[in-house]
Amino acid sequence: MKVRHVLGISGGKDSAALAIYMKDHYPHLDIEYYTCDTGKELDETYQLIKNLEVYLGKSITRIQAAQSSNEVPFDHFLEMYGGYLPSSSSRWCTKKLKLEPFEKFVGNDLVISYVGIRGDEDREGYISKKTTIQSIFPFRKNIWSEDVINKLLGNVDSDIIMSLYKQLEKNERSQRFQEILSQQISFGYTQNQKLNQLLDCDTLKFNQLVFSFLKTTDYPIAKIDDFPLIENDDVLVRDDIFNILENSGVGIPEYYKKIPFNINGKESHYSRSRSGCFFCFYQQKIEWVWLYEQHPDLYLQAMEYEKDGYAWNQEETLADLIKPERIKRIKEEYIKRTSRKAQKSNSPFLVDILSDAESEGCASCFI
Numbered sequence: 143m144k145v146r147h148v149l150g151i152s153g154g155k156d157s158a159a160l161a162i163y164m165k166d167h168y169p170h171l172d173i174e175y176y177t178c179d180t181g182k183e184l185d186e187t188y189q190l191i192k193n194l195e196v197y198l199g200k201s202i203t204r205i206q207a208a209q210s211s212n213e214v215p216f217d218h219f220l221e222m223y224g225g226y227l228p229s230s231s232s233r234w235c236t237k238k239l240k241l242e243p244f245e246k247f248v249g250n251d252l253v254i255s256y257v258g259i260r261g262d263e264d265r266e267g268y269i270s271k272k273t274t275i276q277s278i279f280p281f282r283k284n285i286w287s288e289d290v291i292n293k294l295l296g297n298v299d300s301d302i303i304m305s306l307y308k309q310l311e312k313n314e315r316s317q318r319f320q321e322i323l324s325q326q327i328s329f330g331y332t333q334n335q336k337l338n339q340l341l342d343c344d345t346l347k348f349n350q351l352v353f354s355f356l357k358t359t360d361y362p363i364a365k366i367d368d369f370p371l372i373e374n375d376d377v378l379v380r381d382d383i384f385n386i387l388e389n390s391g392v393g394i395p396e397y398y399k400k401i402p403f404n405i406n407g408k409e410s411h412y413s414r415s416r417s418g419c420f421f422c423f424y425q426q427k428i429e430w431v432w433l434y435e436q437h438p439d440l441y442l443q444a445m446e447y448e449k450d451g452y453a454w455n456q457e458e459t460l461a462d463l464i465k466p467e468r469i470k471r472i473k474e475e476y477i478k479r480t481s482r483k484a485q486k487s488n489s490p491f492l493v494d495i496l497s498d499a500e501s502e503g504c505a506s507c508f509i
């Protein structure tokens with residue numbers, strides 16, 4: 143059965159860099175690129191997708207939820223939810239606009255999905271509950287998903303795993319690798335410790351072991367003869383991502399670029415820290431101000447969604463947020479906060495300065 147290789151472009155920097163990386167390093171993999179369009183992305187995101195298509199030399203499939211609707215996907219589902227705006231505690235938007243359309247796009251095909259979580263991040267990407275979809279993380283030292291690692295390193299199948307290892311390394315066995323592998327997980331020795339020790343000991347050997355283990359399962363990877371990523375021990379961090387985007391000519395998404403502002407005689411800069419819908423409730427106050435000042439038409443559209451008691455932020459409406467005194471205070475607080483953090487970060491990007499911004503949010507929308 144044919145296994146499909148897919149890579150979702152969220153409009154953010156990491157998935158864009160991953161698409162470039164995969165084309166450059168694995169040109170023989172026939173990767174299908176797709177993007178789930180909510181209909182409410184920034185123009186900068188659409189531009190990034192166009193730039194990527196030029197670089198990749200193939201088109202990126204636009205997947206849209208509710209295709210037969212007369213409305214754009216977000217508005218269609220908002221109406222279905224009776225005007226109830228999504229929030230971090232009720233994130234129907236990701237499910238309806240990203241995950242379900244993606245699962246429809248791949249159907250019941252066996253799929254390897256490449257995800258751009260970086261080596262310096264501590265979060266898992268979206269892992270489908272469908273057993274026909276397997277996620278791979280090429281930027282991390284551990285390219286495998288959590289469910290695979292749980293099966294491989296848990297104590298239940300340890301004898302099977304050890305015998306697989308012995309078959310794999312008939313002649314030259316690494317004593318250290320074998321010792322780590324034989325150690326049982328316990329309160330004093332976690333699965334993560336074991337994983338990291340094995341990767342540090344020999345990443346390629348570890349990947350070969352995982353691959354031969356997966357061959358005994360129903361994971362999509364079991365159906366392919368060769369998987370070139372098991373020979374990969376690259377670890378890519380944030381700076382690498384910006385370098386890939388710049389060196390390829392695709393460029394950094396425009397919304398990341400800093401724009402100067404002045405408040406009370408103090409100079410500072412702002413930008414947006416992430417891709418996704420222009421009204422995304424995950425954005426920080428300064429990003430709302432950025433939206434109001436840089437894209438006032440979009441801000442007004444976001445305001446129009448606030449009715450019948452629903453609002454994007456719990457503490458204040460968008461109408462209150464743009465009162466001159468409030469904007470001034472948001473900017474002052476932002477300057478205070480960033481000047482403390484900027485001493486630790488040389489990066490010009492808001493996403494780096496507000497380092498908590500990136501970890502919060504949706505792995506489908508912001509990779």
Ligand code: SF4
Nearest residue numbers: 235418419422504507
């Ligand atoms: S970007 Fe934000 S609002 Fe849009 S689908 Fe993702 S989580 Fe929902």
